[in-house]
Amino acid sequence: xxxxxxxxxxxxxxxxxxxxxxxxxxxxxxxxxxxxxxxxxxxxxxxxxxxxxxxxxxxxxxxxxxxxxxxxxxxxxxxxxxxxxxxxxxxxxxxxxxxxxxxxxxxxxxxxxxxxxxxxxxxxxxxxxxxxxxxxxxxxxxxxxxxxxxxxxxxxxxxxxxxxxxxxxxxxxxxxxxxxxxxxxxxxxxxxxxxxxxxxxxxxxxxxxxxxxxxxxxxxxxxxxxxxxxxxxxxxxxxxxxx
Numbered sequence: 001x002x003x004x005x006x007x008x009x010x011x012x013x014x015x016x017x018x019x020x021x022x023x024x025x026x027x028x029x030x031x032x033x034x035x036x037x038x039x040x041x042x043x044x045x046x047x048x049x050x051x052x053x054x055x056x057x058x059x060x061x062x063x064x065x066x067x068x069x070x071x072x073x074x075x076x077x078x079x080x081x082x083x084x085x086x087x088x089x090x091x092x093x094x095x096x097x098x099x100x101x102x103x104x105x106x107x108x109x110x111x112x113x114x115x116x117x118x119x120x121x122x123x124x125x126x127x128x129x130x131x132x133x134x135x136x137x138x139x140x141x142x143x144x145x146x147x148x149x150x151x152x153x154x155x156x157x158x159x160x161x162x163x164x165x166x167x168x169x170x171x172x173x174x175x176x177x178x179x180x181x182x183x184x185x186x187x188x189x190x191x192x193x194x195x196x197x198x199x200x201x202x203x204x205x206x207x208x209x210x211x212x213x214x215x216x217x218x219x220x221x222x223x224x225x226x227x228x229x230x231x232x233x234x235x236x237x238x239x240x241x242x243x
Contacts, residue, residue, distance in 0.1 A: 002120045006206035009113050013217050014046060016107050024098040053208050062203025068187045071203060075212050076183060083219070096227040104225035105150040105164070108171065111143030114214045126207055128189070128196040131181050139178045139218070142171040161229045168222045168229070175219055182211055 021042055025035040053075075056062055062070050086092045118137065121127040133140045149167050152159045189197035201207060 002117070002124060003206055005113070005117050005120065006209055009110065009117065009214065010206075010209060012110060012113075013213060014043075016103065016110070017217070018042065020099050020103050020107075023100050023103075024095055027098040028095070049212070053212055054205055057203070057205040057208060060204070062208070063200040065186070065197060065200055065203075071186050071211070072183055075208065079212070079216050083216075083223075086220075086223070093227060093231075096224045097231055099224050099228070101225070101228055102150060102154050104221045104228070105146055105153060107221050108146035108218065109143050110214075111139055111146070111218055113143075114210070114218065115140035115143065117214075118210060121202075121207055121210070124201075126199045126201045127210075128185060128194065128198065130194055130196075131178075131185060131198075136181050137178045139174050142174055142218070161232065165226060165229045168225050172219065172222045172226075175215065175222070179211075179215060179219075182215075 018039060021039060022035065025038055030038070056074060062074065064070070115133055115137065118127055119132045119134070122129055122132045122134075129135050131137055145167070149159070149164070153164050184192045185194055185197050186202075189195070
């Protein structure tokens, strides 16, 4: 049952980003052929990343928790490098401008499923209790609040960009705490005061998807939303300056 949950969330995450990319490329007026090519490339990139994770899983490279730096080096560091590229790339910033604003907020409801999978992994004995919402992981609050924040921001328009920016910042903090708990527990649970660590199965599929796909996806939604808000704020400031 847990494997089915991982598979469904993986499909939902992939469909979310493919749909958002398609809308963004259409707004950028790239043309049907170019849009199709970009979507195929993004699909191949995701497929390549999943294939890489599958190889790591099948070879059991990451299951030896006595060598804890393998997961941070082989999984986390490539994602950090990709995030750094996205932040500093003008092309990615331009893409963020056209990504559907509502999707970056409503999409965070997938955090509910993510945290339920984390808890399910704890029930299976793979993830320690302190990494779930029974411990230090409060990321589920982002998912629970996303529908309300989306309605207030885009339907009733009763909250402004500053409130939305604050919500995204709070979400990043909670996600950062979640990520720190995961990584610190992998590296040295005793040093951080935790009694238990991850089971070796955490270094296999589908559990690798938690750290390698789902959490980065949530971070990306926040970053895209923040980039959109700041871009609009800079444009307004520039218009006022030249008015």
